Amino acid sequence: MDVVGLRERIPLVVAVLVRRGADFASAEDAVQSALLRALEVWPQDPPRDPTGWLVTVAWRAFVDIVRSDTARAAREERVAAEPLPGDVPSHDETLRLYFLCSHPSLTPSSAIALTLRAVAGLTTRQIAEAYLVPETTMAQRISRAKQRIAAVRLDQPGDVGTVLGVLYLLFNEGYSGDVDLAAEAIRVSRQLVALADEPEVRGLLALMLLHHARRAARLTPSGRLVPLAEQDRSTWDTAMIAEGVAILQSALARDRLGPYQAQAAIAALHADARTAGETDWTQIVEWYDELLTLTPTAVVRLNRAVAVGEADGPRAGLAALSQVDPMVPRFAAVSAYLHERAGDRETAAVEYAEAARRATSEAERDHLSRAAARLRDR
Structure with missing residues (x-):
């Protein structure tokens, strides 16, 4: 089973449930239940319409959650209509889920944890192991984040810049445990590029790819830090660098420069140099001057x-x-x-x-x- 492909459907399905009247916390819990069910059923009986299957099973899980909560019985009035199997949200609705998980009322750590859970589709255990904290601690952090945004409506435009900031913080967390957070940040950013036609979204993805391409050279096998000038550039991922440069060029062509594009341009100049001595430092200084005008x-x-x-x-x-x-x-x-x-x-x-x-x-x-x-x- 393609687990990554399964997780990529999570924002779509959560957005369906929220649009249908589910509160975010219950919707996210219901989708997680549907994912667990998919892992059990799909290997033997894969559905023809995976997204529709998840929507149907998640909605039924949500209905069960509502019905079991007698203290909130009035909410059952909102669950009369079950969505059709193929009922998936538009890009705009899914993008609002990114905005919700990166809401300004959340602390950076809470926003990252909620993004990993609701958008990236990681389990609470995986997130806890990545941050080297007990699972109960992470569960409480995610629960508090859900409570804080419980009253936030998805009918208002969000701030793409806030979402990008959360994703970049996530990328810089790097790697720990069995979850590669940098790779998760890149994967989620690829999805965001398809949702938001913004040069800065492409700029962030390019920046991540250009940095990630040098990852193998940053540490020795014993774990010692290797400065950029001393790195073995033959170990850099040239395909990832080429992709990052191409994405950056498509962003710069829009002529709407932002901080992530400027940082990516600096990273591209480092990646373009075959040796440390060939680095075009004069042009790098010029890009830093541009960056200072944007973020002094x-x-x-x-x-x-x-x-x-x-x-x-x-x-x-x-x-x-x-x-x-x-x-x-x-x-x-x-x-x-x-x-x-x-x-x-x-x-x-x-x-x-x-x-x-x-x-x-x-x-x-x-x-x-x-x-x-x-x-x-x-």
């Missing part, structure tokens, strides 16, 4: 300082870095790198050690500590 954040200024240091020399990079708040994450690491390139190894060693203390991951902490020790040994 300290993180963008920090990354631009690195690019300036590569394009115009470490002293120019340090001058650009002086305009950045020192409390920004990775500031000490960037300052250390630029000071080392400028020949000030003593300052660089101190700052690498400070950066290691601030690091949020073990791999990054180990990498920065080794850099500090390397300079001290010299």
Whole structure:
């Protein structure tokens, strides 16, 4: 059975139930019940109309949920008409489900968990294992998220930018347990591209693909971090890079530049260089300038300082870095790198050690500590 294909139908079926009058929480629970039933039945008796089958079984599950809840018996008035097997929602209705799962009233962690459950179709156990938390903890997080959006109607337009932000946060969670969250973010983003004809949606998908293409080169077999300049570029996924570049070009052709397109353009320039020395840093700086006009954040200024240091020399990079708040994450690491390139190894060693203390991951902490020790040994 194509489990991924089965999960891709989830937003469609949830949207049908919500349109028919089901509240989101009950609809999502009913669809999960239908999925479990499909896993039992379909291997021996596959339906001719899989989506219609799921709609019918999920609706019956919803009716059972309503009827079993005597305290809310009045809701039975809304379940008189059972949808026809082929009754599936339009793209607009399905897109609203993405908006609902990324509602501004939810915290980022809750929005991601709800998106994984209702849109990506992962089980609560899978989501809990991916975040390394007990299943009961994740179940409570998802339940609270459902309660918070219980009164939100699906008759108002949502914000695509909020959805993209949630998907990008999901992508950056990466991989843990038996669920590849980065791959899930890419899969869901592909669906969103088909639903929302927006250049920024394509820009985000291109950005994800271009970053994901370098994944195999980022760590050694022992788990050590490999900087971009030292990565074995023969291990990069060239087919994924080509796809990402093509999607980016189709987005840029619309002449409606957004932050994700600008970031994807920077990633494409890195991917285009056969060696680190061939990287077009001047053009990368120009794209960072574009990005600053769109999102003038300290993180963008920090990354631009690195690019300036590569394009115009470490002293120019340090001058650009002086305009950045020192409390920004990775500031000490960037300052250390630029000071080392400028020949000030003593300052660089101190700052690498400070950066290691601030690091949020073990791999990054180990990498920065080794850099500090390397300079001290010299």
